[in-house]
Amino acid sequence: MEKLNLSWKSVLAVCFDGASEMYSRISGVQSRCKGINTKILYVHCFERCLNLVLQDLKNSLMFDFFGTVQLLYNFIEGTRHAILEQISKIVATKLRILKSLSRTRWACRAEAVAALKLFPMSSNIALSQNFEFFIGIELMHPILQMIVKFSKLLQDPKLDILTAMGEVRHLR
Template sequence: MSDIVLKELKKEVKEAGFFVIIADDTKDTSKKEQVVIAIRYCLHGGIHEEFIGVEEAGGLDALGLKRTILNQLGKFGVSLDNCVGPGYDGASVVSGHLSGLQALIRDINPRAYYVHCFAHRLNLVLVDASKSVSVLSKVIRVYRSRYNFITSNVVHKKWVEHQTQQELTIMEFGRLSDTRWSCSARQINMIGLRLPTLINVLKDVASIDMNAQRRTDAKGFLSQLDAAFIRNIHLLATVPSVCKFASDMLQSKTNDLGRAMGLIKSNARCKNQK
């Protein structure tokens, strides 16, 4: 079935004439680095973005990534000569203009101008900006410092039980990412929605839990959820949602460069109005 799908995709890409590759690396469950590759092209007035394969990285340096991408394109049956704009993240190993992946690809095809993923750029700006906003950085700092406690077996069980008793949709605490603002946006929004439940869980643990250390940790967490913290959570709830919408839209398969630029500008105006 996969061979049939890839065969049809290959026909469309060749009919389109030119294409863009989008590549990123990630670790699988066995901690091996995998390179995920998608191909983007315009056909009959429509933009198409399709996954073509995932392959174990031949190395995490620029040469290793180049070999992996060329090998995957070779399997797919298209030539890099028709690639006009590879998209990667902003890591120096891919963005370096002298010896990075983009430079090695342009040695083969000078028209393959590197594009730093707009969604990734937005996320990096927001993550850095959040560190300079004391209100937001304090909320994130509290969340990080209490993450292990709230996700421990005993406390997490109570967290789920309290939501179930209130007939609420179960929301979970997730680990924050240093490069993905959407993770922070999602968790800040979740705390705002489930703040009364969180307070009740902490009060429960602080008063009746048999473990002295958990009781102490719960009391410490409760002390951090003061009036200022609660006010800040509600004030911040709107900003992450606006930014997350922009981040999600920038990852749309049908987006193009003009729309991406317009979205960034409108997002900036919206934040200034806030």
């Protein structure tokens, strides 16, 4: 703040993730900020909250689904990618590339599911696969698209707290 020649008295709130170094009232960054300006409010980062909720969802409900998505990626990228590239050149079509999952970046999950959703599968292949997995693709695709849109909105530097709170309610 000093380097930018800004006054701490004009700061209304500080926003951090849930790390104790940040939010601790005794020795965290929040307490240091309040030491300078007692009126500063601490706001837990909505983006981090969203990520924590999604992590719980992944760990409890969707492990098999996302585990299968990652296994498909590992199998194809590890052993079959070059073969698929050759086939796509022969049939003159664009190769759709599966995406690896990320623990914290849900946009990667959205991209991976979107790639699987768009992947052309014959009815014979679909019938031989796990029905729940295909239902998972159909259910998770729109949900993940909403999450990515919401996540990008939360990263907008012009976003104000009231709009963010309204968007949280809307996403729920």
